[in-house]
Amino acid sequence: MNFFRRWHAHHEFHHHFGHGHHGPHFGRHADGFAHLLLNRVGAKLDLDAEQHRKLGAWLEQLQHQRDTMRGLARGPEVAGLFAAEQFAREPAQQLLDAKLDALRAAGPGLVTAFADFFDSLDDEQRQALRFMMRRHGRHDSRHDQRDAA
Template sequence: MKPWKTVLGVIGAVVALGAFSGCSSYRGGHGGWNATPEQQAKHREHVVERVASRLDLNEAQKAKLSDFLARMQAERAAAMASQQSPRAQMLALVSGDKFDRAGAQAWMSKTAAALETRSPAVIASLADFYDSLDATQQAKVREYLQQRRGWRRG
């Protein structure tokens, strides 16, 4: 599979996660960049309950959604742990007289390879959740995604 297809798949999964999460209205703990595992679990539970109430999910569907969200958090943590900060990497690329093209290409190749390695499990988990929805629930998801035209909008 080509790396750009994998990247598009991961982006689609992240968009779906963002569309479901409704993070802007949740104030009971935080599941963000520096959250503890307990905060992440609390946030994940909140997201599952919020989506469950909007889509009328049964327990099996809630479990699949929770699995997807846990995989997304784990993959994000693995991605962040496996690389130095993007800012430090960019500073290294521009530290000399010329932009380090080979270094930039190596960085992008490493990132694409990591995405290609880790994304199938995340995509499969999202697909398992979506495929478990009935036609009405899937229609609600599509409608919500069509109405939502950017971050932090209704």
């Protein structure tokens, strides 16, 4: 990949989801972020069509899980927790249990989808992915320290 394409991908990524962005990346621009992530990781790792499909399947499951969790935390159920003079402990516990059940139900599928993607990578691609993950982790810790200051 030439310098301009790498710079442009970096610039686009940070323009939409990086500098000055506060909150989770899977926010209101989640579909755009997943598409950008799919394309960016695909280009960095030089994924073939099957690997690209497997990464897309994992990101789709992740997005579905996110939507499910958001659906459980919205609406009149949450507002009802604060409506009375006393906090509605039992309904709050039921809402938490529903979220945990949804996470438990989706967990095996998410793990399998990511494992299928990861296992399809060759040694060089796995090493590049590990490097990207380490680099991303260091970026987050620097970002968190900067936000705390």
